[in-house]
Amino acid sequence: xxxxxxxxxxxxxxxxxxxxxxxxxxxxxxxxxxxxxxxxxxxxxxxxxxxxxxxxxxxxxxxxxxxxxxxxxxxxxxxxxxxxxxxxxxxxxxxxxxxxxxxxxxxxxxxxxxxxxxxxxxxxxxxxxxxxxxxxxxxxxxxxxx
Amino acid sequence: xxxxxxxxxxxxxxxxxxxxxxxxxxxxxxxxxxxxxxxxxxxxxxxxxxxxxxxxxxxxxxxxxxxxxxxxxxxxxxxxxxxxxxxxxxxxxxxxxxxxxxxxxxxxxxxxxxxxxxxxxxxxxxxxxxxxxxxxxxxxxxxxxxxxxxxxxxxxxxxxxxxxxxxxxxxxxxxxxxxxxxxxxxxxxxxxxxxxxxxxxxxxxxxxxxxxxxxxxxxxxxxxxxxxxxxxxxxxxxxxxxxxxxxxxxxxxxxxxxxxxxxxxxxx
Numbered sequence: 001x002x003x004x005x006x007x008x009x010x011x012x013x014x015x016x017x018x019x020x021x022x023x024x025x026x027x028x029x030x031x032x033x034x035x036x037x038x039x040x041x042x043x044x045x046x047x048x049x050x051x052x053x054x055x056x057x058x059x060x061x062x063x064x065x066x067x068x069x070x071x072x073x074x075x076x077x078x079x080x081x082x083x084x085x086x087x088x089x090x091x092x093x094x095x096x097x098x099x100x101x102x103x104x105x106x107x108x109x110x111x112x113x114x115x116x117x118x119x120x121x122x123x124x125x126x127x128x129x130x131x132x133x134x135x136x137x138x139x140x141x142x143x144x145x146x
Numbered sequence: 147x148x149x150x151x152x153x154x155x156x157x158x159x160x161x162x163x164x165x166x167x168x169x170x171x172x173x174x175x176x177x178x179x180x181x182x183x184x185x186x187x188x189x190x191x192x193x194x195x196x197x198x199x200x201x202x203x204x205x206x207x208x209x210x211x212x213x214x215x216x217x218x219x220x221x222x223x224x225x226x227x228x229x230x231x232x233x234x235x236x237x238x239x240x241x242x243x244x245x246x247x248x249x250x251x252x253x254x255x256x257x258x259x260x261x262x263x264x265x266x267x268x269x270x271x272x273x274x275x276x277x278x279x280x281x282x283x284x285x286x287x288x289x290x291x292x293x294x295x296x297x298x299x300x301x302x303x304x305x306x307x308x309x310x311x312x313x314x315x316x317x318x319x320x321x322x323x324x325x326x327x328x329x330x331x332x333x334x335x336x337x338x339x340x341x342x343x344x345x346x347x348x349x350x351x352x353x354x355x356x357x358x359x360x361x362x363x364x365x366x367x368x369x370x371x372x373x374x375x376x377x378x379x380x381x382x383x384x385x386x387x388x389x390x391x392x393x394x395x396x397x398x399x400x401x402x403x404x405x406x407x408x409x410x411x412x413x414x
Contacts, residue, residue: 091267139256
């Protein structure tokens with residue numbers, strides 16, 4: 001069993017990221033310089049990871065090549081906040097397995113990855129506050145600062 | 147009694163402002179649609195309705211960007227003075243994300259999580275039934291409902307499941323009688339079962355008020371069910387068939403607004 005992580009970004013302007021940045025700055029997070037948003041997926045798979053990467057990037061249920069970018073490496077620049085629902089995306093996994101035939105998927109998770117450019121030395125603490133106050137609702141979501 | 151004047155708060159992306167205004171004026175109140183950038187004079191109104199729709203496209207999650215809008219801070223100040231504030235659907239999501247509902251500890255205490263529904267994921271709309279869960283007059287919107295009364299209303303949302311990770315919050319809202327409406331069976335039994343409960347909401351919660359009872363977040367749409375003509379096929383509507391006056395008569399859901407008017411009258 002191996003784990004494949006996939007991040008999907010937008011080639012076109014991301015209105016949600018713009019709104020999030022504007023809201024955070026208006027909330028007083030002046031240290032926030034920039035913000036990018038990605039859809040994040042993590043798959044536990046049986047079999048060849050390379051073949052799976054090829055197959056999943058062609059699954060247009062997750063990726064539309066006209067507007068999305070796909071990467072199998074999580075961005076390392078900036079401070080990241082990964083926001084995930086407490087419940088696993090069972091419906092999406094069933095769709096991939098049953099409708100698209102990706103039986104090699106044994107488990108998966110999904111979420112939103114926020115990559116934040118934060119000035120100053122307290123970047124992780126600042127990112128945690130942004131998550132608590134805007135990016136996540138802990139009553140049905142969990143978040144990880146990376 | 148001075149005619150109550152209600153501000154229907156319109157945030158970019160809302161789409162229920164006209165129905166809300168119609169429900170207000172049909173009850174003999176004055177009302178005006180107030181856009182998010184028309185904050186000047188907001189304090190002159192006697193009550194506020196935050197309407198349904200998709201404020202700010204529900205970016206990040208439903209209601210959260212709108213909850214940070216300056217006009218919501220203004221409305222909060224008016225609510226703190228005891229004025230009624232009703233959030234319907236997206237408006238309910240805004241009130242929860244603004245920590246005005248349930249309003250116990252001054253922080254976000256609940257969420258309106260994605261529906262848990264065996265039929266579809268995401269957006270779901272249907273007619274459901276609500277049970278009035280508290281004694282008459284517990285909050286500003288139940289002055290004319292009997293406890294246990296069953297009211298038909300439509301739901302139309304993708305994120306309508308009231309949840310909390312803090313069991314003390316759930317304990318407190320029950321103890322305080324803040325659960326105002328619950329999803330129920332045709333017989334009036336509160337239920338977690340689909341299709342009567344359309345989203346898997348905790349304790350079948352469809353509407354919660356604050357402790358004081360002047361602010362309420364309700365996921366179903368009373369403004370879309372205010373008149374007999376709005377109702378799905380039912381004996382009341384069949385009886386009204388062919389009679390325009392009966393079709394325009396208020397339905398049970400309209401009492402949410404009737405109650406709001408009475409509440410304001412009692413405050414004056």
